[in-house]
Amino acid sequence: MNQAKLFFSLTLVVLLLIFGAWLVFFFQWSAPMPRTAGPTATGPTTGTVPAPLEPVFNPPAPEDAPEQIRPMVMLGYKIMTETKKxxxxxxxxxxxxxxxxxDGGRSKDTISLVGVGAKYPLYRGRREYTADLALRTQGCFERSMDGKAPAADSQIMQSLLVYYQWISKGIPIYSTPPWAALAHHLENDHKPDAEAGATVYKDVCARCHGDDGHGTPIAPPLWGDGAYNDGAGMNRIRTFSVFAWRFMPKSSPSLTQEEALxxxxYAHGQPRPKFKATHPNKIERVIPLPGEAKK
Ligand code: HEC
Ligand code: HEC
Known part of the structure; x- marks a missing residue:
């Protein structure tokens, strides 16, 4: 008899609890939707636009990517470092x-790709060349790698895009990280002298890049069949000179700006493969933008 009473009261308590919970949920869900999402959602008032965030160099490791993107990030990193394979x-x-x-663009002292995911898409109208990161990367395959452009919907391209995005984690969108991109050119009026450059090459570069410039097991080619082609960014005296001055010899850059130029x-005058376009490399322009000539 006592047991039956106890059982009855317990059931009553449980039922009351369930009913209470239902009431709470019912009223929460049926409460009218607020017109604004809260006091912070009213937008900045004039004059109080927050200062832009400073980009901080801190690329996360590929293996630290969250599980759902990790295989793609790892593959992207491998494509960067062992491209041919x-x-x-x-x-x-x-x-x-x-x-x-x-280091797959993860280094600061290189043409760094840390933050590249926050810099693109950008539209370079004047050069008739638009760039989301897929188009930009297709250019590097055709020119720097003297190869073929992987399609935007290929696994190769998609994993590179995920990789770029991951190593750009925390960089504010459309900020300009000070380490990103090469300087346009050296601030130096020196007239580049290829003959003097041959001596610099022999004295400083040949021990790693080879007497013939075709590369060695410890450093890649600078010209010849195995090198970047004549459509590559590196095949400009201004780009090569900034790169050589900032980063060469690797790990202990030592050139003067004059030597770099x-x-x-000298390298610019050496033979290398010819650029062959494998995809249109530009978008179809229908609407002329300010500053662009009509077509
Ligand atoms: C021979 C050197 C070289 C090689 C090899 C090379 N690149 Fe580049 N890459 C460059 C140069 C030079 C730039 C332009 C940098 C600048 O203007 O600041 C660039 C720019 C880029 C950019 C845009 C960076 C930015 O900040 O706008 C991406 C992305 C990129 N490369 C990806 C790749 C990928 C992926 C590969 C391999 C498939 C590759 N690159 C191979 C030299 C190279
Ligand atoms: C201590 C060896 C060493 C010396 C000396 C050296 N480099 Fe390099 N260089 C490298 C290595 C290694 C790489 C590729 C880095 C990597 O894959 O991480 C490289 C990459 C390059 C690249 C971009 C890749 C390519 O092959 O086009 C250029 C351009 C370059 N070096 C120019 C020079 C020039 C010019 C000199 C002489 C002033 C020079 N290097 C001296 C080791 C060296």
Missing amino acids: YAPGYVGNDMACTNCHF DVAA
Whole structure:
């Protein structure tokens, strides 16, 4: 008899609790939706626009990517560092992306790709060249790698995009990280002298890049069949000279700006593969933008 009473009261308590919970949920869900999402959602008032966040160099490791993107991030990193192995058929020379974007672009002292996910898409109308990161990367495959452009919907491209995004974690969108991109050119009036550059090459570069410039087991080629082609960014004296002055010899850069300009002129005069376009490389422009000539 006592047990039956106890059982009855317990059931009553449980039922009351369930009913109470239902009431709470019912009223929460049926409460009218607020017109604004809260006091913070009213937008900045004039004059109080927050200062832009400062980009901080702190690229996360590929293996620290969250589980759902980790395999793609890891594959992207491998494509950057062992390009021929992981993007077979798209590389026409003896180079890897990492030869110019050291450590897959994760380094600061290189053409760094940390923050690149926050910098794109950008539209470079005047050069008739638009760039989301897929188009930009297709250019590097065709030119720097003297190869073929992987399609935007290929696994190669998609994993590179995920990789770029991951190593750009925390960089505010459309900020300008001070380490990103090469300077446009050296601030120096020196007239590049290829003959003087030949001496710089022999004295400083040849021990790693080879007497013939065709590369060695410890450093990639600078010219010849295995090098970047004549459509590559590096095949400009201004780009090569900034790169050589800032980063070469690797790990202990030592050139004067004059030497960098001279050796760039020397390398520029050497034979290398010819650029062949494998995709349109620009978007179809229908609407002329300010500053653009009508077509
Ligand atoms: C101590 C060896 C060493 C010396 C000396 C050296 N480099 Fe390099 N260089 C490298 C390595 C290694 C790489 C590729 C880095 C990587 O893959 O991480 C490289 C990459 C390059 C690249 C980009 C990749 C390519 O092959 O086009 C250029 C350009 C370059 N070096 C130019 C020069 C010039 C010019 C000099 C002489 C002023 C020079 N290097 C001296 C080791 C060296
Ligand atoms: C021979 C050197 C070289 C090689 C190899 C190379 N790149 Fe580049 N890359 C460059 C140069 C030079 C730029 C332009 C940098 C600038 O203007 O600041 C660039 C720019 C880029 C950019 C845009 C960076 C930015 O800040 O706008 C991406 C992305 C990129 N490369 C990806 C790749 C990938 C992926 C590969 C391999 C498939 C590759 N690159 C191979 C030299 C190279």
